[in-house]
Amino acid sequence: NAGVMQNPRHLVRRRGQEARLRCSPMKGHSHVYWYRQLPEEGLKFMVYLQKENIIDESGMPKERFSAEFPKEGPSILRIQQVVRGDSAAYFCASSPASGDREQYFGPGTRLTVT
Amino acid sequence: RKEVEQDPGPFNVPEGATVAFNCTYSNSASQSFFWYRQDCRKEPKLLMSVYSSGNEDGRFTAQLNRASQYISLLIRDSKLSDSATYLCVVNLPSNDYKLSFGAGTTVTVRA
Numbered sequence: 543n544a545g546v547m548q549n550p551r552h553l554v555r556r557r558g559q560e561a562r563l564r565c566s567p568m569k570g571h572s573h574v575y576w577y578r579q580l581p582e583e584g585l586k587f588m589v590y591l592q593k594e595n596i597i598d599e600s601g602m603p604k605e606r607f608s609a610e611f612p613k614e615g616p617s618i619l620r621i622q623q624v625v626r627g628d629s630a631a632y633f634c635a636s637s638p639a640s641g642d643r644e645q646y647f648g649p650g651t652r653l654t655v656t
Numbered sequence: 657r658k659e660v661e662q663d664p665g666p667f668n669v670p671e672g673a674t675v676a677f678n679c680t681y682s683n684s685a686s687q688s689f690f691w692y693r694q695d696c697r698k699e700p701k702l703l704m705s706v707y708s709s710g711n712e713d714g715r716f717t718a719q720l721n722r723a724s725q726y727i728s729l730l731i732r733d734s735k736l737s738d739s740a741t742y743l744c745v746v747n748l749p750s751n752d753y754k755l756s757f758g759a760g761t762t763v764t765v766r767a
Contacts, residue, residue: 546699575753584660584743584757585700598754633699643752647699 544569546636546648547616554654555624563619563651567636574617575645576609579631591617624655657682662744662758669734669765676730677761679744688752689720691729692743694760700743703729734765 547566555561567574572593577585588601591611602609606624611617621628631652635645662679669675681689689706704711706718706727717730727746731738741760748754 573753575755577755577757579697582759584759585755587754587756590753598751601754631697637753644702645753645755647701649699650697 546571546634546646548632548634548648548651550651551649552652552654554656556656557625558623561621561624561628561653563621563632563634563653564616565619565634565636565648566616567634568646570638571636571646572639573637574611575635575637576617576619577633577635579633579650581630585633588619621653624653626655629653629655658758659683659756660744660746660758662761664759664761666762666764669763671734671736671765671767673734673765674730674732675734675763676728677742677763678726678728679758679761680724680726681744681746681756682725683746683748684722684725685748685750686725686746687749688747689718689727690745690755691716691718691727692745692757694741694743700757703742731763734763736765736767739763739765
């Protein structure tokens with residue numbers, strides 16, 4: 543059973559470009575969570591999605607950031623017009639639809655904005 | 657005040673030693689507590705849940721003190737492979753999916 547998959551693992555963007563980060567949850571999981579880890583800081587919750595629904599986006603910056611989890615395909619975290627402060631590791635986690643709420647984390651995408 | 661605070665360390669200990677560290681949390685309504693392990697900024701992995709009565713998993717012992725709002729982790733007979741950053745994690749019953757992470761305590765076990 544493959545774990546949570548994220549790609550790309552490393553992404554370099556120049557200021558003003560767009561970044562798209564992908565997350566495929568574990569097989570059988572329909573809940574997806576995105577977290578951001580800035581250097582020397584703990585992971586910060588960004589958004590919680592279920593298929594085709596955003597459940598809680600209270601941790602998302604109000605501008606430039608969006609997330610989706612379509613019926614088919616991976617969850618996407620999109621950052622428009624990136625700035626240097628967006629440089630961070632972005633982790634995706636998934637959990638099953640019911641029962642065990644333990645979150646299984648993917649390997650992360652390291653975004654570097656130059 | 658941060659939701660979860662940890663001593664960043666590093667704790668440098670010889671193989672076979674015992675090392676212990678705490679974390680404090682700010683919200684007294686927190687209900688679930690965990691220790692995660694993170695290696696070299698890779699993905700966090702659940703080490704153990706922390707129960708009110710305290711719990712042990714092999715060489716690892718976790719304790720919860722609700723009155724003082726802190727959680728502790730003790731590692732006995734340290735191995736080189738225990739070198740990692742240990743993340744204290746809590747969540748609230750109202751948003752049990754929203755994990756709050758501490759910045760981590762770094763432990764380095766030397767030969």
